[in-house]
Amino acid sequence: MNLSSIIESGFKEIWAHWFRSLLTMFGIILGVASLVTMSAFVKGKENLLKDSLAESGGLERIIVDDNDDLPDYQKHLEDEANGMTLKDVYALQKNAPLVYNVTPVIEKRSYRGSLRVSRKGKRVRYASVKGTWPSLLEIEEHELEHGRVFSDMDDLLANPVCIIGTQIRNDLFGEYDNQGEVIIPIGENIMINYIPFKIIGMFKQYMSEEDRKKKEEARAAGQTVARRDYRSSYMSGDSQSHTTMRIYSGKNSTIMIPINTLVSKLDSAYDRGSNMDRSLSKVAMNIYDVSTLEKSLQQVRNVLMQTHKGLEDFEFETQEGFAGDINLSIQNERISGMFIAGICLLVGGIGIINIMLSSISERVREIGIRKSIGATNMDVFLQILTESIVISVAGGLAGIMLSPILVNTLASFAADTTPPVMTAFAMAIAFGFSVITGSLAGLFPAIKAAKLDPIQALRYD
Amino acid sequence: MPLLELRDIHKTYYLGGETIRALDGVSLDIDSGEFISIIGPSGSGKSTLMHILGCLDTPTSGTINLDGMMIHDASPRQLAAIRNKKIGFVFQFFNLLPKLTVRQNVELPMIYSGLSGKERRERAMNSLSSVNMEDRSKHRPSQLSGGQQQRAAIARALVNDPRIIFADEPTGNLDSNTGELILEMFDKLHQEGRTVMLVTHDPEIAAVTPRRIVIRDGKIANEIDPKLAGDVPKFEQFTDIKSKKTDMTS
Numbered sequence: 001m002n003l004s005s006i007i008e009s010g011f012k013e014i015w016a017h018w019f020r021s022l023l024t025m026f027g028i029i030l031g032v033a034s035l036v037t038m039s040a041f042v043k044g045k046e047n048l049l050k051d052s053l054a055e056s057g058g059l060e061r062i063i064v065d066d067n068d069d070l071p072d073y074q075k076h077l078e079d080e081a082n083g084m085t086l087k088d089v090y091a092l093q094k095n096a097p098l099v100y101n102v103t104p105v106i107e108k109r110s111y112r113g114s115l116r117v118s119r120k121g122k123r124v125r126y127a128s129v130k131g132t133w134p135s136l137l138e139i140e141e142h143e144l145e146h147g148r149v150f151s152d153m154d155d156l157l158a159n160p161v162c163i164i165g166t167q168i169r170n171d172l173f174g175e176y177d178n179q180g181e182v183i184i185p186i187g188e189n190i191m192i193n194y195i196p197f198k199i200i201g202m203f204k205q206y207m208s209e210e211d212r213k214k215k216e217e218a219r220a221a222g223q224t225v226a227r228r229d230y231r232s233s234y235m236s237g238d239s240q241s242h243t244t245m246r247i248y249s250g251k252n253s254t255i256m257i258p259i260n261t262l263v264s265k266l267d268s269a270y271d272r273g274s275n276m277d278r279s280l281s282k283v284a285m286n287i288y289d290v291s292t293l294e295k296s297l298q299q300v301r302n303v304l305m306q307t308h309k310g311l312e313d314f315e316f317e318t319q320e321g322f323a324g325d326i327n328l329s330i331q332n333e334r335i336s337g338m339f340i341a342g343i344c345l346l347v348g349g350i351g352i353i354n355i356m357l358s359s360i361s362e363r364v365r366e367i368g369i370r371k372s373i374g375a376t377n378m379d380v381f382l383q384i385l386t387e388s389i390v391i392s393v394a395g396g397l398a399g400i401m402l403s404p405i406l407v408n409t410l411a412s413f414a415a416d417t418t419p420p421v422m423t424a425f426a427m428a429i430a431f432g433f434s435v436i437t438g439s440l441a442g443l444f445p446a447i448k449a450a451k452l453d454p455i456q457a458l459r460y461d
Numbered sequence: 462m463p464l465l466e467l468r469d470i471h472k473t474y475y476l477g478g479e480t481i482r483a484l485d486g487v488s489l490d491i492d493s494g495e496f497i498s499i500i501g502p503s504g505s506g507k508s509t510l511m512h513i514l515g516c517l518d519t520p521t522s523g524t525i526n527l528d529g530m531m532i533h534d535a536s537p538r539q540l541a542a543i544r545n546k547k548i549g550f551v552f553q554f555f556n557l558l559p560k561l562t563v564r565q566n567v568e569l570p571m572i573y574s575g576l577s578g579k580e581r582r583e584r585a586m587n588s589l590s591s592v593n594m595e596d597r598s599k600h601r602p603s604q605l606s607g608g609q610q611q612r613a614a615i616a617r618a619l620v621n622d623p624r625i626i627f628a629d630e631p632t633g634n635l636d637s638n639t640g641e642l643i644l645e646m647f648d649k650l651h652q653e654g655r656t657v658m659l660v661t662h663d664p665e666i667a668a669v670t671p672r673r674i675v676i677r678d679g680k681i682a683n684e685i686d687p688k689l690a691g692d693v694p695k696f697e698q699f700t701d702i703k704s705k706k707t708d709m710t711s
Contacts, residue, residue, distance in 0.1 A: 005572050016560050369556045374545020374573040376538050454517050
């Protein structure tokens, strides 16, 4: 008996009891659909987290922060500690060949009250002003969409120029003008602590793919999108979405100015001294190779121990922990999702075993007839096994077709969670599992049917 | 050389500590082209004999040579192939698959011998027309009368051109007129040169065959063979010559 006629007779048998077969298939359908759906949500979360890791500079970014909390044996030297300065930056540039883009950053944030960003009576609710060098754009993965980056000359002359994020533009100018065109405020002035700064550049708008799609759809429909209130989105949704949201909205609320401009125009008189001694918020840098992270950190540490006269008043901030958290949480969700989907498939498989057993006990006589006209035990075995596989394959395909509907329905119920991403790989895995389940479930009934004695089977009523 | 050659066939069952000798030393030769009946009351062992001859069962001891093949020690797989190619079965209860059409039922043996779909259809239709059933090919068994179902079953038995056809009480489930038609059909097959074996408890039915073998208690109790007796005895005479011994009885 060749394979095509076995499969054909499998389909006929299933079609003859289509309702029963459909009920049996439901177990497999739900198992496959839940597997695909689960992996779509996990994949969506994984993509979002990985994106946000990349957006915040990836694993290549290292930040050196002040650390006021000296080790115990150095506590008595606390007064000597003066944090990170430009001296450290130059020392690292010269003496730490494993890192590049060593960049000083002085950051002032508006919500601490020390900073006021305004224009014609409008005020920015939250802004982060960073006095830095242009290389920070590369480290923090900033992309300039309009205008230019400030030059070394701007820095040297402490020119009052700035590059703004789109959220600053939205707060001070609005997003669209009366014609519905996007406002590009290059050349306009804004006030930072009542000092006019000229906008020379603007970053692109940072947002997740999902938000971008929503925005484009809304724009095509002729609506303006209400500004996403990130504080309210902090309240709902899960913690990892917060991290991501914070990274995007933080980047959009950035104002970058030359570091000398910040020191000379925005520092209060009290802070004034030699620029070289001005303490920095942090020093950011890139490493050439993620695999040499440990070595690079050690090298930076050695250099800084020299410039800090042995005082360990700094600490490193790498993204490794973030990356580890991502992997761990994805792994956990994958395992729990797999577990649930696995149970669904198991239940589906038991359903198949059950129905195949009742099906062969209804068909003992048929099996006897088939054997009497020349069916081998193998033919009977394959016939029953094929029926079970056909049920599971059909269930698997139906489950895959059902899964986009399930994913979209679930996603629309929970608008604030991460957008799910369906992958062909997950579908293939789920389908494969359904076929394996069907084969295993068919095995026992098929052996039972093949072993039937033809004489007994022919007498059976 | 005979088509079927049985030598000292024993079949023993063990049921609850009791030994049942279903066949107790049966030896028998059947030539190609013979029309033969096996007669015996229920429990006589005639069904067991037919099952062993039909390769559905294997003997406890003894040798069987079917068409040059020693089937008493063949593997289940070889037996299935022999059933498929060399043997045609016709049953009392027709044993057609109710979910398939008549043509699909007739095609079944060819599916197991691995013929292509086109050839299967052609041969199934040929076989159906030889029993005048070609106009019922698309019907389900449940839409047919008993006689028609039995004709379809005969078409199925013939479709792989077997060396021998076994009919187990083929008229047992039919009224006498239809039963006669079926028996005529077997006679016609015999005229065409086929080997046919009827298994029945009814001497009246057995009377249509020239050669009759009576089985009782697992042994051949009597045999009427025209070759040995010289002429074909009438049914009326049959019961009278029960005591006649031939060299074939054991």
